[in-house]
Amino acid sequence: MLPASAIFKIKNHEKENLYPNSRRGYHIQNKGLRRMKYLLTFFILIGTFTTSISQEINKDLKNKLAQIQKKDQGYRELSKGGISEINKTALLKELNLTEKEFQEKERELFERNDSLNLIEVEQIIAEHGYPGKSLVGEPENEAAWFVIQHSNKIEKYYPLIEKAGKKGELDITKVAMMKDRLLMDQGKVQIYGTQGKTIFLTENPKSQDDLKVIIWPIKNPKSVNKLRQKTGFKTSIEEYANKLNIDYKIYTLEEVNKMQKITSQ
Secondary structure, rough: OOOHHHHHHHHHHHHHHHHHOHHHHHHHHHHHHHHHHHHHHHHHHHHHHHHHOOOOOOOHHHHHHHHHHHHHHHHHHHHHOOOOOOHHHHHHHHHHOHHHHHHOOOHHHHHHHHHHHHHHHHHHHHHOOOOOOHHOOHHHHHHHHHHOOOOOOOHHHHHHHHHHHHHOOHHHHHHHHHHHHHHHHHHHHEEOOEEEEEOOOOOOOOOHHHEEEEEEOOOOOOHHHHHHHHHHHOOOHHHHHHHOOOOOOOHHHHHHHOOOOOOOO
């Protein structure tokens, strides 16, 4: 028969195994929890630090692109009209132009501005890749897109734009618009119905009657609104055309080719 002291030790050991909240069991359990807590805190801090690095905005580049976008959109806002006198005066001042100068040299100023913007954007892309949302924030992540969309280098840069859209660096609707512009420039039907075009009905147009603005032919016009909605566009093709002051009508490529005498630039 075991002595009483030995029996006491055995029972005490069994109690610790059965009841982990006993002093020794609690100590072991609490030590393990503290270790897990320290590790969890460490990984959270590391994750936060890594995220803050990856999401750091390049402020100098952001400001530069803001100026580029202001010039790109400013010239077009002045050109399309419908702008109040107060806003026109402010915009002309920002662009360092007089109204007379803009009216007399509109096309020349457009071409010069677009050319200079493209040079800057190409330099930025060469150094940084596409300057997307994580690098410059919004809406400056659209600046390079606007400049390329208004250039003759869409075919060169479309793969880069598409990649930026897939990564979430650029709204996918912008990718769709550039895809449509690329297809239209290639003389093919567009997909999303985002592109309108001026058709010259005579070889020597002299008045508005000699021009016709249309929505460029669409691949599947009957289902385009479902596709537009799925892609993220907020308007139907009819609503979109109305905003552009275009009387929407479905055309085929063959019909457009018969209609136009000179391709607009």
